[in-house]
Amino acid sequence: xxxxxxxxxxxxxxxxxxxxxxxxxxxxxFAVADARIGRVVDVEVEASSADEAxxxxxxxxxxxxxxxxxxxxxxxxxx
Amino acid sequence: MTLRVAVIQFPGSNDDxxxxxxLKALGADASLVWHAQSELPAGTAAVVLPGGxxxxxxxxxxxxxxxxxxxxxxRAFAAGGGLxxxxxxxxxxxxxxxxxxxxxxxxxSLSFVCRDVELRVERADTPFTSRCQEGQRLVIPVKHHDxxxxxPPDLVTQxxxxxxxxxxxxxxxxxxxxDVAAVTNEGGNVMGLMPHPEHAVDPLLGSxxxxxxxxxxxxxxxxxxxxxxxxx
Numbered sequence: 001x002x003x004x005x006x007x008x009x010x011x012x013x014x015x016x017x018x019x020x021x022x023x024x025x026x027x028x029x030f031a032v033a034d035a036r037i038g039r040v041v042d043v044e045v046e047a048s049s050a051d052e053a054x055x056x057x058x059x060x061x062x063x064x065x066x067x068x069x070x071x072x073x074x075x076x077x078x079x
Numbered sequence: 080m081t082l083r084v085a086v087i088q089f090p091g092s093n094d095d096x097x098x099x100x101x102l103k104a105l106g107a108d109a110s111l112v113w114h115a116q117s118e119l120p121a122g123t124a125a126v127v128l129p130g131g132x133x134x135x136x137x138x139x140x141x142x143x144x145x146x147x148x149x150x151x152x153x154r155a156f157a158a159g160g161g162l163x164x165x166x167x168x169x170x171x172x173x174x175x176x177x178x179x180x181x182x183x184x185x186x187x188s189l190s191f192v193c194r195d196v197e198l199r200v201e202r203a204d205t206p207f208t209s210r211c212q213e214g215q216r217l218v219i220p221v222k223h224h225d226x227x228x229x230x231p232p233d234l235v236t237q238x239x240x241x242x243x244x245x246x247x248x249x250x251x252x253x254x255x256x257x258d259v260a261a262v263t264n265e266g267g268n269v270m271g272l273m274p275h276p277e278h279a280v281d282p283l284l285g286s287x288x289x290x291x292x293x294x295x296x297x298x299x300x301x302x303x304x305x306x307x308x309x310x311x
Contacts, residue, residue: 013184013229014227014229016185016186016187016188016254017185017189020189064138064142064146065138067139067142067175067182069181069182069230070184070229
């Protein structure tokens, strides 16, 4: 089963990459108020149900994919 | 008897040899320990996690290295009160491994910083700063991209109250919260710092101040060893 993890810098956490991109977008003429940069992780997991897959991926996030001090994450399971 | 110091070598470590060289110059029997080892050499008196880019710094700096087999041994060593020093990437690994509070984030400038920085010694009564004076200014180089130490405000307050912040930048090079350059764990036996003391042990290279940190560590390790002998 395929799952997608979206990892984002938590609100209030300085995101210099996002700031640099925001400035570049403005220079291109886009009216951008904010840009934040996170990370996408696509994983293929062996699971018998979407629930089980979600549980596994959630555990992956907790152990490795996100650092809870500065990052939040969302898990999307594709059935 | 010379002190045995284990310098952990991860794939991607690049300050491991300098760490060994400087610890040897200060009289220790320092040697490299490969990350895939599951045990530290018998008689290890202190552990140093060197700088570099372990596992390519993929995902987040230090995030993958924390799962290296040797880290279980380092964790057990620290849990028994053993002295552990993490330098730069070593600091990042110790934070990711939850052996130290906080996390290292990309520099606020998004630039790699490589220069001498001035540090203020906040406490001199610790195993890592005993050769310094409180309030002393040390000049030690930094060279990193992900050196902005971060912790939420309530955690910073707690660390300040407990005296776990040992070094602060005089002129913050990376955007670290509260100018933090070095922190310890609650037990005070594990310290991480972004500056590189191993690159500043010979005044010929600009500063010998790094030797104060490393020699403090060796003094403390020696004291621990003799206490253990007396205890036995």
